[in-house]
Amino acid sequence: MADEREVRGTAEAKETKGMGSGVIVGVIVGIGLFMLTVQFLYMAK
Amino acid sequence: MKDDFSRRSFIKGMAAGTLAGYFGAAGLSSTVFKNQLLPEEKLNQVDIGEIKALKIKVVSETSWYDNNVFLNDVKGAGGLLVNQYTIPWTNEGVKAGYQGSNLGGFSTYIEATLMDGKVMKIHMDTGWNSAWMEKRFREEGIAEKLAKKEIDFMVQTHEHIDHFFGLEATLKFYPDIPIYVPKGFYQEGFDFLKGKSFPVANAINNISHRGKVTVLDSSKVNILYPGIALMTFDVPIILRVFGEQAFVFNVKDKGLVLVTGCCHQGIISYMEEVRKKVKGGEKIYAVQGGLHISPFEDWDPQYDDLILAFNKYGVQKIGCNHCTGFITAEKMIKAGLPVVKGTARSMTKRDIYLGNGDELVIA
Numbered sequence: 001m002a003d004e005r006e007v008r009g010t011a012e013a014k015e016t017k018g019m020g021s022g023v024i025v026g027v028i029v030g031i032g033l034f035m036l037t038v039q040f041l042y043m044a045k
Numbered sequence: 046m047k048d049d050f051s052r053r054s055f056i057k058g059m060a061a062g063t064l065a066g067y068f069g070a071a072g073l074s075s076t077v078f079k080n081q082l083l084p085e086e087k088l089n090q091v092d093i094g095e096i097k098a099l100k101i102k103v104v105s106e107t108s109w110y111d112n113n114v115f116l117n118d119v120k121g122a123g124g125l126l127v128n129q130y131t132i133p134w135t136n137e138g139v140k141a142g143y144q145g146s147n148l149g150g151f152s153t154y155i156e157a158t159l160m161d162g163k164v165m166k167i168h169m170d171t172g173w174n175s176a177w178m179e180k181r182f183r184e185e186g187i188a189e190k191l192a193k194k195e196i197d198f199m200v201q202t203h204e205h206i207d208h209f210f211g212l213e214a215t216l217k218f219y220p221d222i223p224i225y226v227p228k229g230f231y232q233e234g235f236d237f238l239k240g241k242s243f244p245v246a247n248a249i250n251n252i253s254h255r256g257k258v259t260v261l262d263s264s265k266v267n268i269l270y271p272g273i274a275l276m277t278f279d280v281p282i283i284l285r286v287f288g289e290q291a292f293v294f295n296v297k298d299k300g301l302v303l304v305t306g307c308c309h310q311g312i313i314s315y316m317e318e319v320r321k322k323v324k325g326g327e328k329i330y331a332v333q334g335g336l337h338i339s340p341f342e343d344w345d346p347q348y349d350d351l352i353l354a355f356n357k358y359g360v361q362k363i364g365c366n367h368c369t370g371f372i373t374a375e376k377m378i379k380a381g382l383p384v385v386k387g388t389a390r391s392m393t394k395r396d397i398y399l400g401n402g403d404e405l406v407i408a
Contacts, residue, residue, distance in 0.1 A: 011051075018054030025055075026062020033063065034070040 092324040094271030095297045097158040098408035101304060101333050103399050104152040105172055105181045106366040107392050108207035110141040112341055118147075119284075129206050129284035130233045130243045136174070143392065148174035148247070150211045151306060151367055153334065154187055157273055157294060158408075165270055166190060168199040168222070169292070170306050172211035175249070179214040181391070185402065191218035198223040200275065202306025203282065203289040204234045210248045212237060221256035225269075227277045228262045229288025261290055266322050272296070276318060278310035291315060291334070293323055296407050300330035307335040307368050313351060316358050331362035333405050339370030348373070352380050364405040366398045374398045 074082050109115045114135050119125060122132040136146040143149060150172020157165045168187065172178035182188040190196050199215065199222050202208060215222065226234070233243065240253035261267045263277040267290075277290040292304040301319060308315060312332070320326040338348055352373070355363070364385045365374060374397045377384050385405060386396055393400025 014049065014051045015054040018050035018052065019058035021050060022055040022058020022060075023062035023065070024058075026059035026064075027066035027069070028062075029059065030063040030066020030068075031070045032066075034067045034074075038074075 088321050088326075090324040090326060091266045091268070091274075091322060093266065093268050093274040093293065093295050095160060095295050096270075096272030097160055097162070097297055099158070099294050099296050099302055099406070100156040101364065101405045101407075102154040102156075102185060103366060103387075103401055103403050104154050104185050104187060105150050105178065105391075105401050106335070106399070107149040107401060108151050108173060108367060109147050109149050110143065110392070111139050111147055114139050114142075114147045116341065125283040126285060128233075129204075129286065130246050130248060132246055132284070134206065134247050136247045143174060143177045146174055146177070148177065148210075149207065149392070150174055150178045150181075151208050151335065152178060152181070152187075152211075153304065153306075154185065155292070155304065157270075159270060159272065160297070165273065166196045168196045168215065169304070170202055170208040171199065171215040173207040173209075175211045175214040175217075178211035179217070181401065182214060182218070184391070188218050191215060191222070194219060194222075196222065198225060198269075200224075200290070200292070201226045201230075202291060203227060203309065204230055204286045205282065205284065205307065206246075206248070208306055209234065209237070210246070212254075213250045213252055216250070216252040216254055220252055220254060222254075223257045223259070224254065225259050225261055225275065225290070227288035227290040228260055229279065229286075230260065231285070231287070263288070266293070274323070276315075276322070278314070278318070280310045282309045293319055295323075295325060296330065299407055300328055301325055302331045302333065302407055303329060305332070305334035305336065308337045312336045312338070313354050316354075320358070327358075329358045329360050331364065331405070331407060332360055333362075333364035333399070335367030336365050336369040336373065338368075338373040340368035342370050342372050344372055344376075349376070352377055352382065355382055362405065362407070364399045366393075366400060369398065371395055371397055 118134050136148050139147040151170050152172045153169040155167040238254040242249045261277045263279045267275045272295045274293045275290045281287055289309045294302040362383055374384050387400035387403040389396035391401035
């Protein structure tokens with residue numbers, strides 16, 4: 001049976017890793033969305 | 046691998062990242078990378094040529110004498126959008142007026158010396174009250190020049206009462222003077238030129254104009270002579286008037302000089318159009334005439350921006366008057382702008398700006 005601190009530490013590590021990966025993917029998606037918006041506005045002009 | 050990170054945290058991070066990425070990209074592209082991303086502004090400037098010197102005389106800038114009487118005339122008729130030819134303008138019983146009439150008028154006389162030495166004499170606007178205008182034309186020697194046909198042409202900046210209804214005072218001396226009017230002149234205006242009167246509005250003209258009338262359009266800079274151009278603006282104006290034109294002179298070794306009637310197109314729009322369309326328009330040497338900022342001596346904080354904008358164009362002389370308003374001149378002077386002082390005579394009330402009989406010489 002795993003130590004309680006080890007379990008908590010593993011869970012926190014997973015959250016940090018998840019958040020970090022999410023932010024990186026999100027920034028890329030956000031920039032992409034902005035570029036799509038600009039493209040859309042340019043075409044609609 | 047599947048359990049390496051928390052899915053919930055990933056989604057939270059992705060949401061935050063998307064927002065940050067979107068607005069971050071918008072922010073960077075509109076600031077840091079603005080110059081790389083936005084297309085360079087293409088100026089379509091025209092070279093209008095040069096003149097040697099310019100002399101501008103204020104014949105009359107006092108359009109009416111009592112603001113309250115004028116405003117009551119407008120209110121009584123139904124408001125600012127009523128046709129000016131149908132309003133019974135008060136022309137008697139006004140203590141501050143000229144011979145009891147509230148009607149005055151706006152007119153400017155210009156001498157532009159071309160590079161070959163020829164002096165072009167220009168009559169700009171013909172005022173409102175014919176009696177007052179005739180008096181001023183005689184006092185300033187304009188009547189004599191008109192009678193001798195020494196004046197080359199007349200420019201009607203726009204159709205407003207105070208710039209146009211005194212037409213008879215000009216035609217009396219020179220009935221076939223060539224006239225330039227802006228696109229947008231109404232049929233009543235052309236009828237008035239032909240000798241039709243509008244008695245309800247006290248607009249009387251018993252002399253038919255027999256000279257050439259040229260309508261200038263707004264699609265281009267209209268170069269009349271080298272260094273002398275007119276710009277026409279499609280602008281709706283109160284009292285059911287449409288269109289206004291104003292001068293651009295290019296004085297050698299000085300720069301561009303803008304001469305306006307009322308500037309209903311807006312002084313910033315005017316300077317901006319000049320910047321885009323006239324060679325050398327990045328720097329404007331002088332502005333003269335009505336700037337239409339506070340004609341009724343009111344003030345709105347947004348007008349402060351107009352005053353600040355003068356610095357952008359590097360204006361070195363401001364010969365304002367008429368519908369600029371005394372309050373605007375005060376604020377300009379307070380802001381350090383180079384407002385040219387006048388002499389407060391011939392019914393101009395204050396010397397804070399160029400008044401009746403004053404001159405602005407640029408050479």
